[in-house]
Amino acid sequence: MRSGLRRGAVVGATILAMVAPATAAHGAAAAALPSYETWIADVTVVADAAESYLAARLPDTRVRAAIVLDIDNTALVDEYSDSLLLPATAPILEVARQARAAGAAVFFVTNRPEIIEPWTEYNLDEADYPVDGLYTRPTFDFQPVESLKTNARIAIERRGYTIVANIGNNTTDLTGGHAERTFKLPDYDGQLS
Template identity: 60%
Template sequence: MRLRSALVGAITVAALGLGTPAALAAPAAPAEAAAAKPPYETWIRDVTVVTGQLTTYLDGRLPGGGKKAVVFDIDNTTLETAYNFGVPTPAIPPVLKAAKRAREQGAAIFFVTNRPYVLGLPTEDNLKRVGYPVDGLYLRPWFNFDPTEKVKTEARISIEKLGYTIVANVGNNTWDLVGGHAERTFKLPDYDGALD
């Protein structure tokens, strides 16, 4: 991700006439080595620890009245994008189990992703095909260049405006969780960016 950003920046500088072709002769080395993706079994074990905490919390929080919701990110939070990207991309088993349990206890299940709006229909289809209950899907709006944190926070605010209390927000990156508008956050492992 960092290398791609550096290359895009270098190409943009050259396209604006602010750099020379010599500046593009050798790609810039990343500032730090990318973190390695752990074996699938390790990842699932680590995810299961967090989903166990999530389920315990929801079992105590969901009973009772009111419109309650749980918000999930998609890539490497609900779908195995980094390990099994395909059509459809498989669900992450312990996350799917937690989402279904929350739905059975009356919570609405919303998905908030940085995927572009144009991917809405295939994304929703994928989620449903692998078993997720989907009460709403929020994607990056057309021509929106705001930081991911802002886009996701605004989506949660929109869910609250529908009358829901977001009791849990689940993601594998900090930008999935910052910005408030959730009673609790649960961070799945990203291994220092290896599962961006």
């Protein structure tokens, strides 16, 4: 599996290098954002609430439990990182580890295109996330983000899971149902995608 991930890293790095000029404008918009320290403190408040909820919810073994995480500015630090290999958002990584330790599956649902799925898998692996599944945007799929993510959660449920928690930083990550509880991370009026 590691060799496949390494090939994915090469493909992903190549694709990301092609879009690097677009990220320069992305960095300019970040100037209006709160500091990383403020953001991580705000994320920690939500992650603590999610951990408390999961501590009470996951001992129920009558369900095949799962949690769903968004990736950019949720599971991985995107806006506040200059690296091609994005670091884990530490408080959310702890939520994922807690869920896995309690027997829940950890799924990732993202609007990232499937062409960079190998790179995304590699990045999640390098960030030490437990990964039971990754849902990306299929090529030539033009449905709205909310529908894409809702349909991914429906697909997870069809696999026999009960999604006990869904965590993301945009309303499109969370609306549409198919999760017992949602946890919204800060997006600062849409500044964090």
